[in-house]
Amino acid sequence: MQTTNPFDDDKLREECGVFGVSATDGAAALVALGLHALQHRGQEAAGITTFDGANFHTHRAMGHVAGNFDRDDVIRALPGTVACGHVRYSTTGETALRNVQPLYAELSTGGFAIAHNGNISNAMRLRRELVRRGSIFQSTSDTETIIHLVATSNYRTLLDRFIDALKQIEGAYSLIVMTPEGMIACRDPLGIRPLVMGKLGDAVIFASETVALDVVGATFVRAVEPGELVIVQGSEIRSIRPFAPMAARPCIFEWVYFSRPDSIVDDHSVYSVRKAIGAQLAIESPVDADLVIPVPDSGTPAAIGYAQQSGIPFELGIIRSHYVGRTFISPGDKVRHLGVKLKHNANRALIKGKRVILVDDSIVRGTTSLKIVQMMREAGAAEVHMRIASPPTRHSCFYGVDTPERAKLLAAKLDLGGMTGFIHADSLNFISIDGLYKALGEAKRADVRPKYCDACFTGDYPTTLTDHDEGSEVDQFAMLAERVI
CATH class of the missing domain: 3.60.20.10 (Aminohydrolase, N-terminal nucleophile (Ntn) domain)
Known part of the structure; x- marks a missing residue:
């Protein structure tokens, strides 16, 4: 699909x-x-x-x-x-x-x-x-x-x-x-x-x-x-x-991305936590800019928190159409690329000549971030800064999350400068792992045994990983077995 x-x-x-x-x-x-x-x-x-x-x-x-x-x-x-x-x-x-x-x-x-x-x-x-x-x-x-x-x-x-x-x-x-x-x-x-x-x-x-x-x-x-x-x-x-x-x-990514913002997870309002993550991100990674723009829809609560903490206006610089079907299959790459704009399009009149801060929940392979930055530049943005409401994803998940193999994770391959260059942004920063815990009202991770599963960021897996550790044992059943959630 x-x-x-x-x-x-x-x-x-x-x-x-x-x-x-x-x-x-x-x-x-x-x-x-x-x-x-x-x-x-x-x-x-x-x-x-x-x-x-x-x-x-x-x-x-x-x-x-x-x-x-x-x-x-x-x-x-x-x-x-x-x-x-x-x-x-x-x-x-x-x-x-x-x-x-x-x-x-x-x-x-x-x-x-x-x-x-x-x-x-x-x-x-x-x-x-x-x-x-x-x-x-x-x-x-x-x-x-x-x-x-x-x-x-x-x-x-x-x-x-x-x-x-x-x-x-x-x-x-x-x-x-x-x-x-x-x-x-x-x-x-x-x-x-x-x-x-x-x-x-x-x-x-x-x-x-x-x-x-x-x-x-x-x-x-x-x-x-x-x-x-x-x-x-x-x-x-x-x-x-x-x-x-x-x-x-519990999986810390439920608060970052997975759960709906109107859910309550372990007595925490997901929406409130995401706003707090955005505020903490603004404290840790300020930048002089004109607008804070969410990457829809998952980046919106964090972008609100970033804007409120920084005092920089929050604006909808990317407009999403809710009347487009899930698929758009075209025989040509050019038409298929144009089909992307049916779903999301830059608010050109708002962005032109402005220094913008894009707030998103995560970066995985980096291909999405590259497209978003390109969209902002084509709309005439003077500067494009990216702020991510989770730490760099450097490790695969083995607990029911579809994570690319580690070699395909951008943060596992490149340092911050390399990632910034890859997505063609003027600057890029992620919330720290300690800042993420702070947004959840917890002590810094380094001070105590982690309260959450944050292995995708830290590599600290809370269980044994038998199938992964025995990955060299490839037989017909291993070939058939499917991690299904």
Whole structure:
């Protein structure tokens, strides 16, 4: 798929979202609404599975929630009072319906449906072992590994089998599981990926972000804690913590880019944090200029914070059209390049002759930043300065974020001067890692054990990385395995 959006094709993509509801009529329709609110976390495919007390029903489709789950015939084919859904963005490997979640299997204990946000960093090793023992995989998703671990566990009860499976996997996961006995929601012991719980009348709801609770009219109850399993069976809710306590390390990039700005993550307003990041960036990297311009849309809150702190006027120097489709396929490079301007265009009358500060959330390969700087210069900007609301991304993520291999990360190849020259800016600066923590109200990272997973900036990975460390062991299963979130 080719997109006309030059600002989305060079972003880190964590982007999968899960939503589940227990004990309410019309559960599928409610899940569809929740997935609409989480569409930003995955735009490749979507799926919903329901349970009507006797049978499971599933509909999975490529593309957006709209167009697939806003049809009456689809929702009518998903009866039941319990349902879970998933929006997907795959990190590597094929884009195929067999990988769209929720995944479903018939186990000896009955039906088992699972929706997963995260990445199992030892899935390749586990997959090889399971296949050698006779397991037959139907997808290339790391999530299917969990199903096989549950199916082959020697424990008696389904809950014990599920816990046994979780204790064999490493990495990041927020899971919603449906069985004939009820629904289970859980996070990995480090809480790397988010998951929250809400209530709507008697219904219990789980979602990747609080914004999905807002959209369906539910009340936020609390976050599912790292290492916690919340089990819902009818009107009964219970919690167990089968893992040894660990210091949590939630992904810091949820505040920088992944979550919607109107969400609350671990008691922090995402919008307020992004403004605070912009203010801290202005303190650390001031520049004499005429305008502060956000790179839409993810750079906007940080740009507001930068402008307020610096006293430099905030202006919309890049105008985004909301009436252009996602794709624009053209046989010629020239026409395809012109198609870019259908989605975003420079506000030429505002920019001409001005010294501008562009504020964006991150730089990955640098190709996007290069296009943006070029757009400003073509619009007549006298100077173009770039300020980035995250530290340099120098390391790959192995916890469910689609990060290019390290050799393709601009900050892993070049120093600050080299990056500035690559994007053709007059100046370039990033917020420091300590400044990022300060914007979150935390002590400087160097002073204490880091509270967040910031490995993409620092290389400090909070778990072992079995598949990465065994990367030289290339066999047919490693070739097939897909990091899917």
